[in-house]
Amino acid sequence: MASTLVRPTPPAPIGSTPPVEFGIECPGFTGSLGTLFQTVRDGKIDLLGIPVGPICVAYLRYLVSTPEPDIERSATALLVLAYIVERKAFGLLPSHESDSEPEPELEEAEPWVHEFLPVIGALQRLADQRDQLFFRSSDAIEIPYELPVQVEGVSSLDLARALQRLLDRAKPTEPPVPNRPRRSLADQMKVVLAALRREPTPLEELVTGEFTRTDAVYWFLALLELIRLGQAQVVLGSDGVLFSRAERR
Amino acid sequence: MSVSRTLEALLFVADSPTTPEQFARAMGVPVFEIEEALEKLGGRFHHDSALQLIKIAGGYQLCTKAEFAEAVARFTQPQRNRLSRSLLETLAVIAYQQPVTLAEIDSVRGVDSSYSVRQLIERRLVTEVGRRPSPGRPTLYGTSQQFLHSFRLDSLEDLPSLEGVLPITVGATLPPDQPTLALDE
Numbered sequence: 347m348a349s350t351l352v353r354p355t356p357p358a359p360i361g362s363t364p365p366v367e368f369g370i371e372c373p374g375f376t377g378s379l380g381t382l383f384q385t386v387r388d389g390k391i392d393l394l395g396i397p398v399g400p401i402c403v404a405y406l407r408y409l410v411s412t413p414e415p416d417i418e419r420s421a422t423a424l425l426v427l428a429y430i431v432e433r434k435a436f437g438l439l440p441s442h443e444s445d446s447e448p449e450p451e452l453e454e455a456e457p458w459v460h461e462f463l464p465v466i467g468a469l470q471r472l473a474d475q476r477d478q479l480f481f482r483s484s485d486a487i488e489i490p491y492e493l494p495v496q497v498e499g500v501s502s503l504d505l506a507r508a509l510q511r512l513l514d515r516a517k518p519t520e521p522p523v524p525n526r527p528r529r530s531l532a533d534q535m536k537v538v539l540a541a542l543r544r545e546p547t548p549l550e551e552l553v554t555g556e557f558t559r560t561d562a563v564y565w566f567l568a569l570l571e572l573i574r575l576g577q578a579q580v581v582l583g584s585d586g587v588l589f590s591r592a593e594r595r
Numbered sequence: 596m597s598v599s600r601t602l603e604a605l606l607f608v609a610d611s612p613t614t615p616e617q618f619a620r621a622m623g624v625p626v627f628e629i630e631e632a633l634e635k636l637g638g639r640f641h642h643d644s645a646l647q648l649i650k651i652a653g654g655y656q657l658c659t660k661a662e663f664a665e666a667v668a669r670f671t672q673p674q675r676n677r678l679s680r681s682l683l684e685t686l687a688v689i690a691y692q693q694p695v696t697l698a699e700i701d702s703v704r705g706v707d708s709s710y711s712v713r714q715l716i717e718r719r720l721v722t723e724v725g726r727r728p729s730p731g732r733p734t735l736y737g738t739s740q741q742f743l744h745s746f747r748l749d750s751l752e753d754l755p756s757l758e759g760v761l762p763i764t765v766g767a768t769l770p771p772d773q774p775t776l777a778l779d780e
Contacts, residue, residue: 456705457702457703457704457705458703459684459704459705462684462691462703462757464755464757465687465690465691465754465755465757466680466684466687468755469683469687469690469746469755470678470683472746472747472755473677473678473746475661475747476744476745476746477664477675478661478664479661479747480664480667480668480671480673481610481656481657482607482608482609482610482656482657482658574725
């Protein structure tokens with residue numbers, strides 16, 4: 347018996363196969379299913395005026411009655427119908443904001459950097475004028491450890507001195523213990539927050555009992571983080587920096 | 596030893612802007628005396644010196660007068676790294692909108708600004724000032740003390756005025772609704 351080798355058609359990816367030209371004719375729309383899909387997708391038609399249910403029923407009847415339907419095209423058509431049903435379902439959902447003013451359409455924000463053009467020029471002129479001045483150091487100031495937050499009258503050096511005083515009181519750090527659970531800064535912040543008082547207090551008075559150098563560093567880091575988050579305050583006293591709990595906003 | 600002369604010596608050795616409070620602590624005299632002496636010194640330098648006393652980046656510092664710039668530059672041969680247009684643009688957005696996230700900078704400029712922001716951080720003109728309490732906790736950027744120094748500004752209030760742009764948040768501080776830790780007390 348002679349046989350013919352037929353190369354099977356490779357499956358097409360979903361969406362690349364056009365849906366079958368299934369004609370629709372109803373009061374709100376006349377055209378193919380593909381056209382309906384495009385107009386819905388582009389927001390060019392009000393689906394509330396289109397009887398989507400009967401269209402789906404009609405297509406399913408057509409599909410069932412077709413002896414050998416094209417699976418790819420049928421699948422695409424069903425996908426299109428599912429999309430249209432979903433869009434209509436969204437459209438039928440009750441709107442809670444019907445009494446309020448309609449929301450403005452979301453539009454992609456346009457760049458508005460052009461509004462900065464005058465100051466860009468002004469900044470360039472300021473930089474040029476600054477280039478005419480020469481300071482004690484060869485160029486600009488060097489701030490090795492610039493504070494990430496603004497603390498009135500307290501420099502990074504003042505804070506470093508406070509840490510140094512604490513470190514001077516600490517015992518040497520114990521040797522590391524294998525598999526010791528990692529310490530969390532968040533946990534330490536709870537400890538520090540509980541220890542902070544309303545009145546400004548030196549760091550040495552806040553840390554009581556015996557502690558290691560590692561403890562001292564944890565204390566200091568937690569304090570810095572609390573200052574950054576606005577939950578602790580630092581002021582400069584006569585003998586160095588003082589820490590207190592920030593007033594709640 | 597007069598306050599004025601001691602102050603002159605400290606100003607000579609200071610390599611960064613120094614506040615009257617810092618001078619007062621170093622010299623053990625009241626701040627008002629320092630302020631008076633600074634005013635007197637400023638006048639003296641103005642009339643009879645190649646140096647001038649200026650208020651910059653929140654403090655006072657001595658520098659050469661502009662008329663000697665050419666001679667000093669010939670002598671010191673400084674490396675000037677001018678900011679490119681895109682860096683200056685990014686810097687302006689940060690300076691006037693701070694604290695600001697990278698996404699907001701991108702939105703204003705209409706282009707990806709991550710490289711420019713990194714460059715500005717490397718030049719110490721921009722610094723991280725916190726995180727916004729919104730999904731993803733994006734990093735907030737603001738200008739640094741170095742920025743004020745590089746543009747000869749005393750504070751952010753001295754920035755050239757910009758009509759129509761949202762008000763400047765003076766100081767690299769977090770907004771009032773900054774994140775707070777929910778810690779058990």
